[in-house]
Every structure is written in structure tokens, then in C-alpha cells.
Amino acid sequence: MKKNDLLEVKNLKTSVFNDQRQVCVVDDVSFSIYENSVLGLVGESGCGKTMTALSLTKLVGSAARFEISGAVNFNGKDLLSAPAKDLLRVRGRQITYIFQEPSTCLNPVLTVREQMEEVLRLHRKDISRSGYDKFLVEGLEKVGMNFAAQKLKTYPHQLSGGEKQRIMIAMATLSRPKLLIADEPTTALDVTIQAQILVLLHSLKRELGIAMLFISHDLDVIGEIADYIAVMYAGKIVEISPAQKLLLTPKHPYTKGLIDCLPQNCKDNIRRRKVIAGEVPRGGIYPAGCRFHPRCPDCMDKCRTRPPPVFRSKDAEEEVSCWLYSN
Ligand code: SF4
Numbered sequence: 001m002k003k004n005d006l007l008e009v010k011n012l013k014t015s016v017f018n019d020q021r022q023v024c025v026v027d028d029v030s031f032s033i034y035e036n037s038v039l040g041l042v043g044e045s046g047c048g049k050t051m052t053a054l055s056l057t058k059l060v061g062s063a064a065r066f067e068i069s070g071a072v073n074f075n076g077k078d079l080l081s082a083p084a085k086d087l088l089r090v091r092g093r094q095i096t097y098i099f100q101e102p103s104t105c106l107n108p109v110l111t112v113r114e115q116m117e118e119v120l121r122l123h124r125k126d127i128s129r130s131g132y133d134k135f136l137v138e139g140l141e142k143v144g145m146n147f148a149a150q151k152l153k154t155y156p157h158q159l160s161g162g163e164k165q166r167i168m169i170a171m172a173t174l175s176r177p178k179l180l181i182a183d184e185p186t187t188a189l190d191v192t193i194q195a196q197i198l199v200l201l202h203s204l205k206r207e208l209g210i211a212m213l214f215i216s217h218d219l220d221v222i223g224e225i226a227d228y229i230a231v232m233y234a235g236k237i238v239e240i241s242p243a244q245k246l247l248l249t250p251k252h253p254y255t256k257g258l259i260d261c262l263p264q265n266c267k268d269n270i271r272r273r274k275v276i277a278g279e280v281p282r283g284g285i286y287p288a289g290c291r292f293h294p295r296c297p298d299c300m301d302k303c304r305t306r307p308p309p310v311f312r313s314k315d316a317e318e319e320v321s322c323w324l325y326s327n
Contacts, residue, residue: 005035008072008073009072011070011071017067025051028236029052029235030070030237031240033179033213035209038226040214040228040243042219042230046280047280049183053183056072056079057072057091074095092122097183098183102161102165102167103161107156112140112154112156116152116167116171120132123174123175140170143169151167161193162189162190168185173204179211185201186221194221198224198225219259223243229241231252233292234292235286235291236291237321238292245317245318251318253296306323309321
């Protein structure tokens, strides 16, 4: 583990057991998240981004249907081998999550105050009950909520999508986590609200020093917030690089394809937006060799049979898994 690594994931593998079949949805994934930095994880739907995020704290469901292996070092402790009670102390306190659809995470029959108080009861024993009101109002104000005191009395159905996401972010930061995992937090929101939530997450990172794993299928959104970007395809990470380098000089043909598909790169004719030909392999049925080879414009013979290893730059800042970079 390097000095400023907060989270180091090594060879993470998650398999789902489905009708007697074993499907590997996260396959040998490794990455680091540094203190006070944002790693963006990008890829098409179904490529394993969410399963990666959930696997980090074993939040994937009943252990009988999933198998997770590898190592997830957080603050010097391996979360995958930690006892359940230790993991509970980390999850929700030191590592918190926000998801795409806040409505499904908020309890419809409890007020905002009741739901936020629950977080304080579980994770902030240092705050006395008499201090809850002030703390909750400040928590909501920090996430840019207008009329914070009144909003505490409301139920989720009385709030807009953007307000619900702000509440989720407030709840996810009440425990002063070291790492926030944001899984498509802006996808369900209008474009203007999306921009506000991104600005908010930026400021939380700056002011509270929270590191983030920010997941999105949208490279434009990731480019707004990430310090580093990892590109995922069919259960594997195919490229990791500092964000600006990856956006300006992508290496993997899939990353290049994602960048070519951005609207600003197809300005000449909006009705002929570029697409990456072919489809993402589904259900863990992957092609032999490089999993991207059926869609790759640069495919070579060996790509069809031999999975590419990871090639690292000399400074170890960039990694790409593609035969084009073998010497
Ligand atoms: Fe394309 Fe081959 Fe690189 Fe895969 S390994 S991305 S098929 S060039």
C-alpha cells in the first residue's frame, strides 16, 4: 500500500451463482483510490461497475449467491476477510454510498429528520441528542438545501429528485466518511440539477477531504469530477490513467470509442452520432482472448485467443490492457 492510498483493491473477483451457473461479473479488478481524490469508474451498463462498488464492502446480498475474492485494503485493513461486525463499523460510517435513485433508498413513511437521526444514532455517538437539531440543519445547509429546518419535517414524496439526492448526500456525509461511493448519482436528474450535484460533490471533497469512487456510464460527467479514471469493459478494467491524460490521449481502443461517442465529438451531424459497433457481452459469457475483440477496430489475430496482460507506463500512473502496447 502506498503512503496516500486510502483504498487498494487487488484482484477483486465477484461471481454470481445463477441457476446452477457461475457468472463472473467482476474479474480480476485492481485499482487504488488516494486520499482526497476522486476515481471515476466508467463503462457501458452491465459491465460490472455497480458490482465492483458493492463488492468492496460485501454489500452484494446473501453470501450463498455470491462469491467474492481478492483483497480490499482500506486504511490498512482487508475488508474482505474482516469479521461481519468490523465490516458493519466501516460500512455506513467510514465508507458510505449514494445511488442513482434516491427514492428507493429513502424510507417513504419516515420524515427526513427521522431518517437522518438514525444515521446519527448509529454513527455519531459523539453528538448528544440535544445537539441533533442544530447538526441536522447544518448538514442540510452544507448540501445546499433551502429551508433546511422545514425540510426536516417533510416526507420523501414531498421532495423533488434533486432534493432527495441532496438528502442522500447529507446522510452519506453525516458520519464524516473517508470514502464516498457515488453510483450514477446524477443519472436520474435533469441536466441543470446534475450540474449542481456535481458542484456539490466537488465542494464536499474539497471542504471535508472525502475521497470518492464516482461511477457513471457518462464519460463527460466523469470528466467533470474525477482525478483518475478507470474504464471498465465486460467485468475487467481495461485502462486507468490520470483523468486529463485519459481524456486527451486515450490508449485503449474502447476508451477511444467512448470518447469518439461524446456529443461534442460528433458536432457535424447530431443525427449521425458515433456509436461503438456491436454489443457488450452479457451474462458473463465473454469472447475468448480480449473481451473487446469482436468490437475492436484494431483487432489482431492474437487478440482473438490471448487475453492481453496489463501494460504499465514507467511512472506506473497509466495502465492499459491491450496488445497494441506490448513491445
Ligand atoms: Fe483491440 Fe486487441 Fe487491444 Fe483488444 S487487445 S483492444 S482486440 S487491439
